[in-house]
Amino acid sequence: MPSAVPNTVIAIPVRNEAERIEACLRAIDAQTGLAPGSLALVLFLNNCTDGTEAIVEALRPSLSLPMRVSHVTYAQAHAGWARREAMNAAVDWIGAASGGAILSTDADSRVPPDWVLRNLAALRAGADAVAGRIELDADEAALLPPSLHERGRLEDAYSAVLTEIEARIDPDPHDPWPCHRTTIGATLAVTREAYVAVGGMPAIALGEDGAFVAALLRQGYHVRHAPEVVVTVSGRLVGRAPGGVADTIRARCEKPESLCDARLEAVPHAVFRYLCRRHLRRLHGEGRLKGTRGWARFLKISETDAVRIAALPLPGLAVAEAERVSPRLVYRPLGPFELAHHTRLARLALVPIRALTRIANRRVTTPPPRPVAVGLEAP
Structure with missing residues (x-):
């Protein structure tokens, strides 16, 4: 008999994703290897004006997961606030007595069928949080200029070598090599206990995901940067959150000489x-x-x-x-x-x-x- 209270909840902030929300929800609904009733979904729709809410409601009868949907109009909304509200709702649903885990992704992302299972495996192995990697949608990536792909290849290669050097000089037994250094809200998992202890997702306009993981590490929580956890994200040039993946892609198309991420130093x-x-x-x-x-x-x-x-x-x-x-x-x-x-x-x-x-x-x-x-x- 499925449990009335899930022990794992996926939290997604949503704004004007009529074109992509169905693919996102179908991918989440296709998760494998989980006990019936253990997984649920929270959608926090904010300032949607393109019919996203109607699409979600039309999809609801065909989805196997229990789902809670809220729709808020708020003039001061931004990505960090929306993700925090979604994850706080997941905290409330799980409840204090049952422990559990909260996962976060984006409404324009598609998770693989074993995404939840891989995150939970890392948490059960001793991590308090799991940061995964992202890959651009292949069809949309093919439309981007070759120079952007070349830059991405160079950055990925250098980041991988730097990460191994870091992992060997200053090793973290809870995040051993091979690992990565991506931190993005499209694929985050955290135990309810750790989430509450650091005060939740920071309600800041930019970089809430990185600030959250940094807070966990500062407080001594164990973050696994798992290379086997991968999510497909949009390769679009016009995003919903300022400073997000879409803005980064567009900026690098417009200014190929712009500096790399801060950690890619000499x-x-x-x-x-x-x-x-x-x-x-x-x-x-x-x-x-x-x-x-x-x-x-x-x-x-x-x-x-x-x-x-x-x-x-x-x-x-x-x-x-x-x-x-x-x-x-x-x-x-x-x-x-x-x-x-x-x-x-x-x-x-x-x-x-x-x-x-x-x-x-x-x-x-x-x-x-x-x-x-x-x-x-x-x-």
Whole structure:
């Protein structure tokens, strides 16, 4: 007999997706390997004027999943607010007693049949949240200029090498290599407990997904960047959320020379950053961040900031704050025409890094305990 309360809810913010909402819902409804009644769907329709709501209601009788739909008109709406409202509704549906997980995707995305199952597998393996990857719809991607595809290929290649270097120098036992560094609302999963503990999805206009994952990491929660979790997203040039995938694609079509993402910095600076993170985590774990100031002088951090950083209770908080205030850790992203050169350098650097970190990481360390939230209420 199916449970009346699902333990997994997919939350989707929706705005004017009449052309794509059916494909999105059909893909979600085709999920496999799940117990009957365990999965449900929340749609948060905001400011829809194109008939999306009527399409959703017409589809409802043919869908096997229980679904809750709300339709709100709000002049100050933006992507972060809408995603937060959708995920908060999922929290409420699951309820406090049953634990459970919340998954997020977008209304112009199509998830594969094992998307929920793969996310839940990563959560059951010890992650508190799972960040997946995206691929552009093949038909729509074919309409984009070849220069954009070439830039994407170069960025992906460099990002993969940098990510392996990072994972080897500053390893996270809960997010081991192979992994990635994509953070996007089109494929996120989080336990209800972790979601509530960090105050939910930030209600900010841009970058709410990245800010949310950063908050989880700062608070010591385990985020798995799972390469096997992949979602197909639209390759359109006119999106619904400013600063989203569509805006990024269009901007890079219009300005091919625009800078890359912040983390795609030069190899020496990236390696310096990862070594600093590793050192700060070790000092914090050994209780020596407060007793020494060499690290602060080296990073050109003021005494006032050093005292404040050293007093932070979690290593993730200390590292994030040190990176924020240190002039030596300012991100300096590359331009697209520098990527090929730095990819070659990174691949050369990776050979000794693999050997050296394999030796350095032989010492077995106990993973930090999962954080415990006390006195926190659902957002």
